[in-house]
Structure formats: structure tokens, C-alpha cells
Amino acid sequence: MARIEALTGNESAARGAALCRPDIIAAYPITPQSSVVENLARMRANGEIDAEMVEVESEHSAMSVVQGAALAGARTFTATSAQGLALMYEPYFRMSTLRLPMVMALAGREMTSPETIWGGQQDSISVREAGWIQFYVEDNQEILDIIIQGYKVAENEQVLLPVNVCYDGFYLSHLIERVEIPDQELVDQFLPPRRAEHVILDPQRPMAVDPMTPGHLLMKYRRDHLEAMQAALAVIDAVDAEFGRFFGRRYGGTIETYRLDDAEVALITIGSTTGAGKEAVDHCRAQGKKVGLIKVRVLRPFPEQRIRQALRNVRAFGVIDRSVSFGWNTGALYQEVLAALGRSGWALPSISFIGGLGGADITLDHMLAAAEQVLALAENPRYDSPTIWLD
Amino acid sequence: MKLSDVFWETEDLVSPGLSACPGCAAELSLRTVLRILGPDTILGIPPGCMAGAGAVGWNRLSGVKVPVTIPLLDNTASLLSGIRRYYLRQGRKNVKVVAFAGDGATADAGFQALSGAAERGENIIYICYDNEGYMNTGFQRSSTTSKGSNTSTTPVGQLSQGKTQHKKDMPLLMALHDAAYVATISPAYTQDFVSKVEKAAVVRNGLVYLHVFSPCPTGWHFPPEDTISIARLAVQTNFFPLWEYENGRFRQTLAVSQPKPLAELIRRLGKFHHLTEAEIADMQDWVNHKTELLTRLFAAREDLAP
Ligand SMILES: Cc1ncc(C[n+]2csc(CCOP(=O)(O)OP(=O)(O)O)c2C)c(N)n1
Ligand code: SF4
Numbered sequence: 034m035a036r037i038e039a040l041t042g043n044e045s046a047a048r049g050a051a052l053c054r055p056d057i058i059a060a061y062p063i064t065p066q067s068s069v070v071e072n073l074a075r076m077r078a079n080g081e082i083d084a085e086m087v088e089v090e091s092e093h094s095a096m097s098v099v100q101g102a103a104l105a106g107a108r109t110f111t112a113t114s115a116q117g118l119a120l121m122y123e124p125y126f127r128m129s130t131l132r133l134p135m136v137m138a139l140a141g142r143e144m145t146s147p148e149t150i151w152g153g154q155q156d157s158i159s160v161r162e163a164g165w166i167q168f169y170v171e172d173n174q175e176i177l178d179i180i181i182q183g184y185k186v187a188e189n190e191q192v193l194l195p196v197n198v199c200y201d202g203f204y205l206s207h208l209i210e211r212v213e214i215p216d217q218e219l220v221d222q223f224l225p226p227r228r229a230e231h232v233i234l235d236p237q238r239p240m241a242v243d244p245m246t247p248g249h250l251l252m253k254y255r256r257d258h259l260e261a262m263q264a265a266l267a268v269i270d271a272v273d274a275e276f277g278r279f280f281g282r283r284y285g286g287t288i289e290t291y292r293l294d295d296a297e298v299a300l301i302t303i304g305s306t307t308g309a310g311k312e313a314v315d316h317c318r319a320q321g322k323k324v325g326l327i328k329v330r331v332l333r334p335f336p337e338q339r340i341r342q343a344l345r346n347v348r349a350f351g352v353i354d355r356s357v358s359f360g361w362n363t364g365a366l367y368q369e370v371l372a373a374l375g376r377s378g379w380a381l382p383s384i385s386f387i388g389g390l391g392g393a394d395i396t397l398d399h400m401l402a403a404a405e406q407v408l409a410l411a412e413n414p415r416y417d418s419p420t421i422w423l424d
Numbered sequence: 425m426k427l428s429d430v431f432w433e434t435e436d437l438v439s440p441g442l443s444a445c446p447g448c449a450a451e452l453s454l455r456t457v458l459r460i461l462g463p464d465t466i467l468g469i470p471p472g473c474m475a476g477a478g479a480v481g482w483n484r485l486s487g488v489k490v491p492v493t494i495p496l497l498d499n500t501a502s503l504l505s506g507i508r509r510y511y512l513r514q515g516r517k518n519v520k521v522v523a524f525a526g527d528g529a530t531a532d533a534g535f536q537a538l539s540g541a542a543e544r545g546e547n548i549i550y551i552c553y554d555n556e557g558y559m560n561t562g563f564q565r566s567s568t569t570s571k572g573s574n575t576s577t578t579p580v581g582q583l584s585q586g587k588t589q590h591k592k593d594m595p596l597l598m599a600l601h602d603a604a605y606v607a608t609i610s611p612a613y614t615q616d617f618v619s620k621v622e623k624a625a626v627v628r629n630g631l632v633y634l635h636v637f638s639p640c641p642t643g644w645h646f647p648p649e650d651t652i653s654i655a656r657l658a659v660q661t662n663f664f665p666l667w668e669y670e671n672g673r674f675r676q677t678l679a680v681s682q683p684k685p686l687a688e689l690i691r692r693l694g695k696f697h698h699l700t701e702a703e704i705a706d707m708q709d710w711v712n713h714k715t716e717l718l719t720r721l722f723a724a725r726e727d728l729a730p
Contacts, residue, residue, distance in 0.1 A: 093502070244481055
């Protein structure tokens with residue numbers, strides 16, 4: 034029987050990872066992630082999990098240790114935030130380009146400077162071109178569930194890519210919620226042990242991993258990687274459906290829609306601000322305003338077709354970003370959505386909203402104001418709306 | 425076993441035709457190391473001359489005959505820690521996980537990872553071939569480059585006499601990490617070399633650090649056929665003393681009763697040609713000081729015994 038417990042986001046991440054029976058865990062403390070490693074260390078100390086813990090001296094080594102273990106065939110786990118992610122960038126990029134599956138929890142935090150330790154998504158957003166699959170989740174149950182789904186996606190042989198499970202620092206990492214913890218036996222059935230085939234360091238099967246590679250071959254590897262990303266779109270949806278059959282919870286795969294069917298305008302959210310977004314939609318609906326919501330659950334690979342499909346009947350949309358695109362003077366997700374439309378020769382009136390940086394809150398009032406702006410835009414369509422800051 | 429038997433009975437696990445320069449001590453040492461460690465070895469060779477020369481090769485076409493990968497310049501020790509941990513977890517203790525890394529990857533960019541792995545007691549064999557610089561990228565200085573060296577980032581000019589700092593003492597630093605086994609190795613003293621690698625192969629209680637002196641004809645400017653005599657001279661001048669450290673004790677493995685003047689070594693290396701008598705005397709002082717320090721460490725072993 035599944036158990037119900039009150040867990041913080043970080044506890045949910047640790048419990049989710051533990052259920053996946055990783056062989057090797059290496060992580061280094063950083064706010065707001067630290068209690069993920071602490072929880073795993075405690076479980077290890079009490080004999081509740083059987084993983085090897087490597088108490089590394091930095092995040093660079095954390096990613097390197099799990100990379101070595103994965104090269105030897107292990108299932109591995111780590112977690113970090115912001116500066117830790119930046120420090121590990123070198124082995125991080127290599128994890129995906131060696132096509133080594135793993136799951137890393139990312140408790141999102143704003144990037145320094147200015148000096149900060151509070152939440153934001155600039156850390157994970159900044160590495161969206163590093164070849165990892167990136168999930169963004171809304172609540173603690175989703176953290177736990179998507180870590181389990183994440184391994185299943187990562188180790189799928191059509192995919193073979195590492196997965197980030199990104200959740201908002203503090204807003205989720207330190208928030209306590211009701212979380213249902215599935216049975217270990219059921220998780221074991223859902224997620225069999227990892228079988229490492231394509232690259233392995235083993236004297237019984239000697240091979241050279243990563244010799245100097247000429248451009249034409251490197252391009253083939255990149256192309257395969259891009260194709261694996263595209264294949265992952267369907268795998269993510271399928272794994273979500275299978276997860277639903279096993280555990281009774283589904284998330285909609287790469288995107289989730291909320292009251293969108295007859296909506297005239299849409300708000301697009303990513304991460305935990307979705308909660309305030311849904312509430313704003315309910316408020317608008319109660320007043321007869323036809324607002325719906327799209328939650329982007331997977332940023333990489335970008336669910337281009339499903340986003341287009343979801344937007345096909347709306348007259349305008351707004352994207353709520355918790356990160357910026359420095360060169361565009363907009364939020365980062367906003368540009369992704371525009372690209373999805375533009376690739377089919379289509380444009381819709383839209384607004385980029387930026388808020389929630391450095392731990393600042395995105396409140397219901399912010400969401401309601403954003404909805405009003407988008408409704409007004411639908412009445413007076415234009416394609417050059419300036420970015421609006423939710424501050 | 426006699427040395428000749430060791431070489432007769434072991435296999436050269438490095439393919440012929442690596443593209444290292446003629447007279448490269450690092451390549452020679454890699455061959456010796458792998459002969460002794462044997463096929464049950466996983467090798468990590470970070471960016472540097474040995475990776476660049478093709479030791480991380482294409483299966484069956486070039487490189488080495490054991491599983492091999494190229495870590496990052498700065499994560500060799502941690503990447504190998506992960507591999508070793510997984511082998512220990514699987515109960516395959518006899519698979520040796522070995523780094524063969526340049527001094528830049530060891531003493532500079534990778535030092536933090538190595539220090540961490542040593543402190544945690546990771547059971548890997550970390551071998552540093554010290555050619556005193558970043559050779560693969562064009563002989564730039566590293567922290568183990570000797571003072572006075574003419575390198576491409578410490579070029580000799582009207583205002584410069586080469587590198588201004590003395591060499592970082594990596595083996596001593598690793599001994600002070602309380603690594604399980606630390607040894608200095610010279611390609612000129614093969615018996616000593618072989619027995620230290622044999623010892624390293626069976627260590628199970630922590631990290632092994634082997635520091636191999638690697639004369640580099642191309643970067644140091646001397647004729648390729650002189651590699652071994654240069655290596656020997658480095659030992660005989662006390663510039664590169666041979667010792668080992670285990671269980672908290674330092675032990676000299678080769679006594680030099682009548683050390684030769686350092687100037688004999690310095691005059692044979694083009695990278696030092698510009699040095700004045702005074703500068704050579706300064707380097708001799710440094711060698712004398714290091715020798716004195718080591719002598720005390722060798723002597724301290726009885727009193728320090730745990
Ligand atoms: C992070 C990083 N910075 C710089 C480099 C470029 N680089 C490649 S090899 C090398 C020098 C390696 O020197 P060393 O470890 O002494 O080996 P050697 O070339 O002397 O054999 C450098 C700086 C790199 N590969 N990675
Ligand atoms: S430059 Fe020096 S270390 Fe590098 S391959 Fe040539 S001789 Fe060997």
C-alpha cells in the first residue's frame with residue numbers, strides 16, 4: 034500500500050530517488066538543495082537505502098563521480114542548484130553527450146550576481162542547450178513521481194539521455210505538502226535495473242570511450258542526440274501513461290492544459306507558479322472571462338507540436354517566465370513558444386511577463402493582472418507588446 | 425623475478441605507433457605501467473600528450489588494449505572514483521582503476537579533485553607523468569615547471585629569465601594527504617619503477633599516488649636519445665629523489681651517496697640555457713633544502729611510527 038506523508042520538496046526528491054535504487058549518489062551541499070543530500074545520507078546511515086554515497090568536495094566532482102559510475106554501468110543520482118550547476122557545467126555537458134542516462138534533481142535558484150540564494154529558474158534555463166531532458170514540476174508529489182518517471186525515460190534505449198527534474202527552490206524545496214509514496218515493489222516493477230549497453234568501461238569488454246573525433250563523425254553524434262531528444266517527446270508521454278496505470282496519477286506528458294478547451298486567451302506557465310496561474314484562471318472563469326492555462330512540463334525537448342495544438346483556438350497568450358533571455362529583452366520560455374508558432378508560419382498576439390526572480394513572489398494578483406492584459410490584447414491585437422515585469 | 429623476466433612474461437598493452445615524440449619518457453612509462461598492472465585495468469588519460477598521442481584510441485586500431493577513456497582536464501580523480509566505487513560495489517575488487525595524467529591535469533586543474541579523492545581514501549591508482557609543463561598545448565608553464573624554465577608562457581626576454589617560482593612538490597603534498605601509498609619513480613631506474621607499481625597494484629586501503637619524472641626532449645630541448653641519462657642525472661643530482669611513503673612513514677628507495685652538482689643537469693637542458701651562475705646556485709640551494717627536508721622525513725620514521 035502506498036503511504037501518505039507530509040514532505041518538503043527536497044524530502045520528496047530524496048524519497049523519489051531512493052525508490053529508484055541508485056547504485057551511486059554523489060552530491061555537494063548548496064541552498065536550497067542541501068537537504069536532498071542530507072536526507073539521502075540519513076537514509077543510508079539508517080540502512081534504509083543501499084546506495085554508495087560519495088561525499089565529494091564540489092559539484093564538479095559530484096557530476097564527475099556519477100559520470101564515472103555511469104560509465105561503469107551504475108544507476109546514479111545527484112542534486113544541485115545554481116552555482117553548483119554552473120560549477121559542474123563541464124562534466125554536465127559531457128553526461129548528455131556521452132548519452133549516459135541518470136536523473137539529477139535541480140532545486141531552482143537565481144544565478145549570482147547580485148548575490149542571492151533565493152529561488153528562480155535562471156540556473157536550469159541557462160543550460161537548456163546542454164543536451165539534457167528538462168522537466169519542470171509544480172508540486173512535491175510531482176517531484177517524487179517525475180524522478181521515477183525520469184529514470185524510465187532516461188534509460189529508454191531510444192532516448193539514453195540524462196534528465197533534470199527542476200523544481201522551484203524554497204517554493205517547493207522547503208514547502209511541506211501531502212505526498213503519496215508508492216510501494217517499493219511496484220516501483221521495482223515499473224523501473225527494472227539499468228542495463229548499460231552502448232558504452233561501458235569493463236576489462237571483460239575493453240573499449241575506448243571518447244577518442245579524438247573528427248567533425249563528420251561528431252556531427253553524426255549530434256544528429257543522433259537531436260533525434261533522441263525528438264524520440265523522447267513520445268517516450269515521455271508514453272511513460273506518463275504507463276505511470277498512470279501503475280500508480281493512478283498522470284501529468285499529461287510534456288504539457289498539461291487547464292480549462293483551455295473553450296478559452297479565448299491562454300496563460301503559459303512553467304514550474305510552481307502554475308498553482309497561482311490556475312487559481313487566476315478560476316477567478317476569471319467565475320467572472321465569465323474565457324481564460325485557460327498551459328503548463329509547460331518539459332522544456333527540453335520542447336513540445337513544439339503540442340504547444341501549437343494547445344494554442345490553436347486562442348486569440349492571444351501570455352507567458353509567465355521566472356527567468357530572462359538577456360538578448361531578447363523577454364523571458365526565456367516566451368521565445369521558445371514564439372519559435373514553436375513561427376515554425377508553422379503562424380503568429381498570435383502575445384506578451385512576455387517576467388517575475389519571481391531571486392525569490393520574489395508571483396502572487397494571484399500578478400496572475401490576474403497578467404490575464405487582464407492578455408484579454409485586453411485579444412481585443413486590440415498587436416504583435417509588438419513590450420515585456421511586462423510582475424514586480 | 426628478474427627484470428628481464430618481467431618484461432619477457434608481461435604483454436605490452438600499448439599499441440605500437442603512438443604519435444608521441446621520439447624519446448618521450450611518458451610513453452615509455454605508460455608501457456611499463458600497463459605491463460605490470462595487466463589487462464584487468466581501466467585507464468583514464470586526461471587531455472595532454474598521452475591522450476593527444478592516441479593512447480585513448482579507436483578500438484583495435486590504436487591506443488591501448490585495456491578499457492580507456494579521456495576524463496576532463498580537471499576531473500580525473502573524481503571520474504575514476506565513481507568507476508572504482510561501482511566496481512567495489514559489484515564485488516569486483518581486482519579491477520584496477522588507474523589514472524595516467526600529466527602534471528597540469530594533476531597539480532593544477534585537477535588538484536582539487538585529486539585532493540578530495542585522496543582525503544576520502546578512494547582506492548584508485550593515480551599516476552602523474554611529470555614533464556614539467558603543459559606540453560600538449562605547446563609547453564606552457566605549470567606549477568611543477570622548474571624555476572628558470574623557458575616556456576611559452578614564461579618566455580625568456582629582456583625582462584624575463586623564465587619561470588619565477590620553484591616547482592610544486594606534488595609527491596610530498598600527496599604524502600601529507602595520508603594517501604595509502606605514495607612513490608616517486610624514474611624511468612631510469614626500472615627495477616625500482618617495477619617494484620613500486622607492483623606494490624601499488626595490491627593496495628586496497630586508499631589512494632595510490634605515483635609521481636613519474638618524465639623528461640620531454642621536445643619541450644626541454646635535449647636530444648631524444650638522452651632521455652634516460654637525463655632521468656638518471658635528475659636522481660643523481662638529488663633533483664628528483666626516489667622514495668616512497670606508506671603507513672605514515674617515508675622511506676628512501678635509492679640512496680645517492682655522492683650527489684652530482686645540479687649544474688650538470690641544468691647545462692644539458694635547452695630550457696635552462698639562459699640561466700646565470702647565480703641562478704643555478706639558487707636552484708642548487710633549493711635542491712639542498714629539499715634534500716635536507718627529505719632526509720629528516722626519512723629519519724623521522726622510527727619516532728613517528730604510529
Ligand atoms: C578545462 C580545460 N582547460 C584547458 C584545456 C586545454 N588543455 C588541454 S591539455 C592541456 C595541458 C595538459 O598539460 P599536462 O596535464 O601537464 O599534460 P601534458 O600535455 O604535459 O602531457 C591543456 C591546458 C582543457 N582541455 N580543459
Ligand atoms: S612533447 Fe614531450 S611529453 Fe609530449 S609527447 Fe613529446 S616528448 Fe612526450
